[in-house]
Amino acid sequence: MIKAGCYSDEMTPKERMAALLAGTPFDRIPCSINPSYHAARLAGVRHWECYFSAEKIVEVQLASRRIFAVEAVISGPGLHGVAEAAGSTVIYPKEENSPYISEFAIQEECDLDRLVIPDPWTKGRLPLHLAALQTLMERLGTEVPVTTNVAGPFTVAANLRGTEPFLRDLYHNTEFAHRLLQYALQSTLAYILEAAKIGVKVSIADPTASTSLISPRHFHEFAFPYLRELISNIKRLTNCAPSLHICGNTKKIWTHMADTGAGILSLDDTIDLAEAKAAVGSLTALMGNVKPTATMFLGKPADVIREAKECLRKAYDNPKGYILALGCGLPMKAPVENVHALFQAAREFGRYPIDPGRLN
Template sequence: MVAKAFRDEMKPKERMEAVLTGKPFDRVPCSVQVSNQAGKLAGIHHWQCYYSAENIAKTQFAAHRIFGVESVGTGPGLPGIAEAVGSTVFYPKEENTPYIANHALNAHEDFEKLEIPDPWSKGRLPIHLKALELMVEKMGDDVPVVTNLAGPFTTAANIRGTEAFLRDLYHHPEFVHRLLKFSVDSTLAYVKEAAKLGVRFSVADPTASATLIGPKQFEEFAFPYLRDLIQSIKRLSSGAPSLHICGNTKKMWNLMADTGAGVLSLDDTIDLADAKQEVGHRVALLGNVKPTASMYLGTPDDVIRDAKECLARAYDNPKGYILALGCGLPMCAPAENIHAMFQAAKEFGKYPFDAEEFN
């Protein structure tokens, strides 16, 4: 595959705002957050970013320079709020994902010891806030700056321990509701500070997946607190956040839209055409190139083929469409596949669309 050069007419920030507000735009945006691959090419090891706001920011600047990413950012992610509350996160020096080694709440009676974290002193929250400041200062006028958060259900599980938390749904539901409310309040402490910077928000709640809980449990335990968090983000910031829940979320799409999210990020198990038909008149759609089969294990041609298929299915979504992966970018995905993703957006995502190009 020979890369082609395509000239954009809009800056990434104005393109994203145009798509999400129903205004004319030059092409479909491409949203992939790149860190590890850009860091390696810039000489910054991923482990050096865990405790350095400056290295996080430099890596994001490199991602924009090298790959042309259309948004930059950082945030507590899945474990960060739980870590700030007292859970212990292990950060491996090898290329692997951080994980929670010890949970803050091993017994119900310890709940009273928990405190809402100060985002400027607890865990790695201050590092993320400082890195966001650096990104907004340097790139905020031209490129969206995004901070990513865990949803309340996932944060509660990371405070309590997933297995214990899921058992509590059946045996101690009142305790679960208290912990979920605490998770919302703890997350909002960070949101209030990040919102002052003018950043956008992205929420992921993978533990609320249909592979772990049923529709009734989602509606009773996950949905009300996810809605409260997202509605608060909308009040505090400049726009509605995106929302991602892993797996087949088809039975949950309307509830996900009911949270107030502006964008639904959909796993690659989902047919974007189905989502467009069901909720495309309510929310923008984001996704869903295969992160493992194509982006990690595949070739640039595989990535472009997947991207073209996604565009063909969702480019005309009534509330807008953003080309992206079905989940997070694997740490070891080849750099040439990342380049291919952005090339596909520029080559095949142009407005007005020529559907024949997708074939």
């Protein structure tokens, strides 16, 4: 199998991504994947140490770049960090499991009135990420994008209130729901303001806003306005439109997602990239959507390459650009060989000029 680095790139990942977003020529399709857990294991770092140490975050991201030649490095509060800084309790397992919330900050409506906007330099684990981002910018910022990942306001609100109570609020206490969403937005922006001073880019995931959980009408009323305001501020602060990922079949809200101002829509593997290209490809770049479980975890390198070629065939000519990636997060136990295979596919089959015949 061809490993990362066996194909010579003419551009750095930072140059490539800037060209894609600007609509100017670039050498090949970018590949976006975050194999932090795998890099930690290969570098001898216990994955849970990164939850508590900026130095370990940096060590693992440097290992990701060295081992896999990742095309971006990342550190950020993710889905839980802003809610944790505001008062929710997050458990960080030492086993091979993802963090989860054990107690929500807002049990009663009056609890919201007691909350203040968390200081990104003192609350929760936000300071760890800001410190890691500063070091990553110093070490790698000239060659690869340094990115911080945040949850969208709808997901932050759910992580402060609890998903089921918050979804009930949408029906029975709409004024409170909007107040909570505004608090979630402002808390996220407080972190973004400090991250932007470091010079990083931003990615947004808003999985609780999925139409698997809420209707398109509720998305437009409760998720869209706050995402649009968040993205507008990110563009103002960073001079770059963020990416936006929402889990599940987002077909009914593609136009809304594009109208948020996001520069890239990251699409779940339930989505047909060709359909998305036809619907919103003239409005935004697309990213995705190799299957994380069926292909990356359960498949072989040949399966990864085959599916990556299918994704390339459907979306390489998207008018606003295309990035090869997964449909969602990389499973912790996915084989390392499959990670290398995805990068291989981008380097071997995504190089311009692309020959569509090689993608069949």
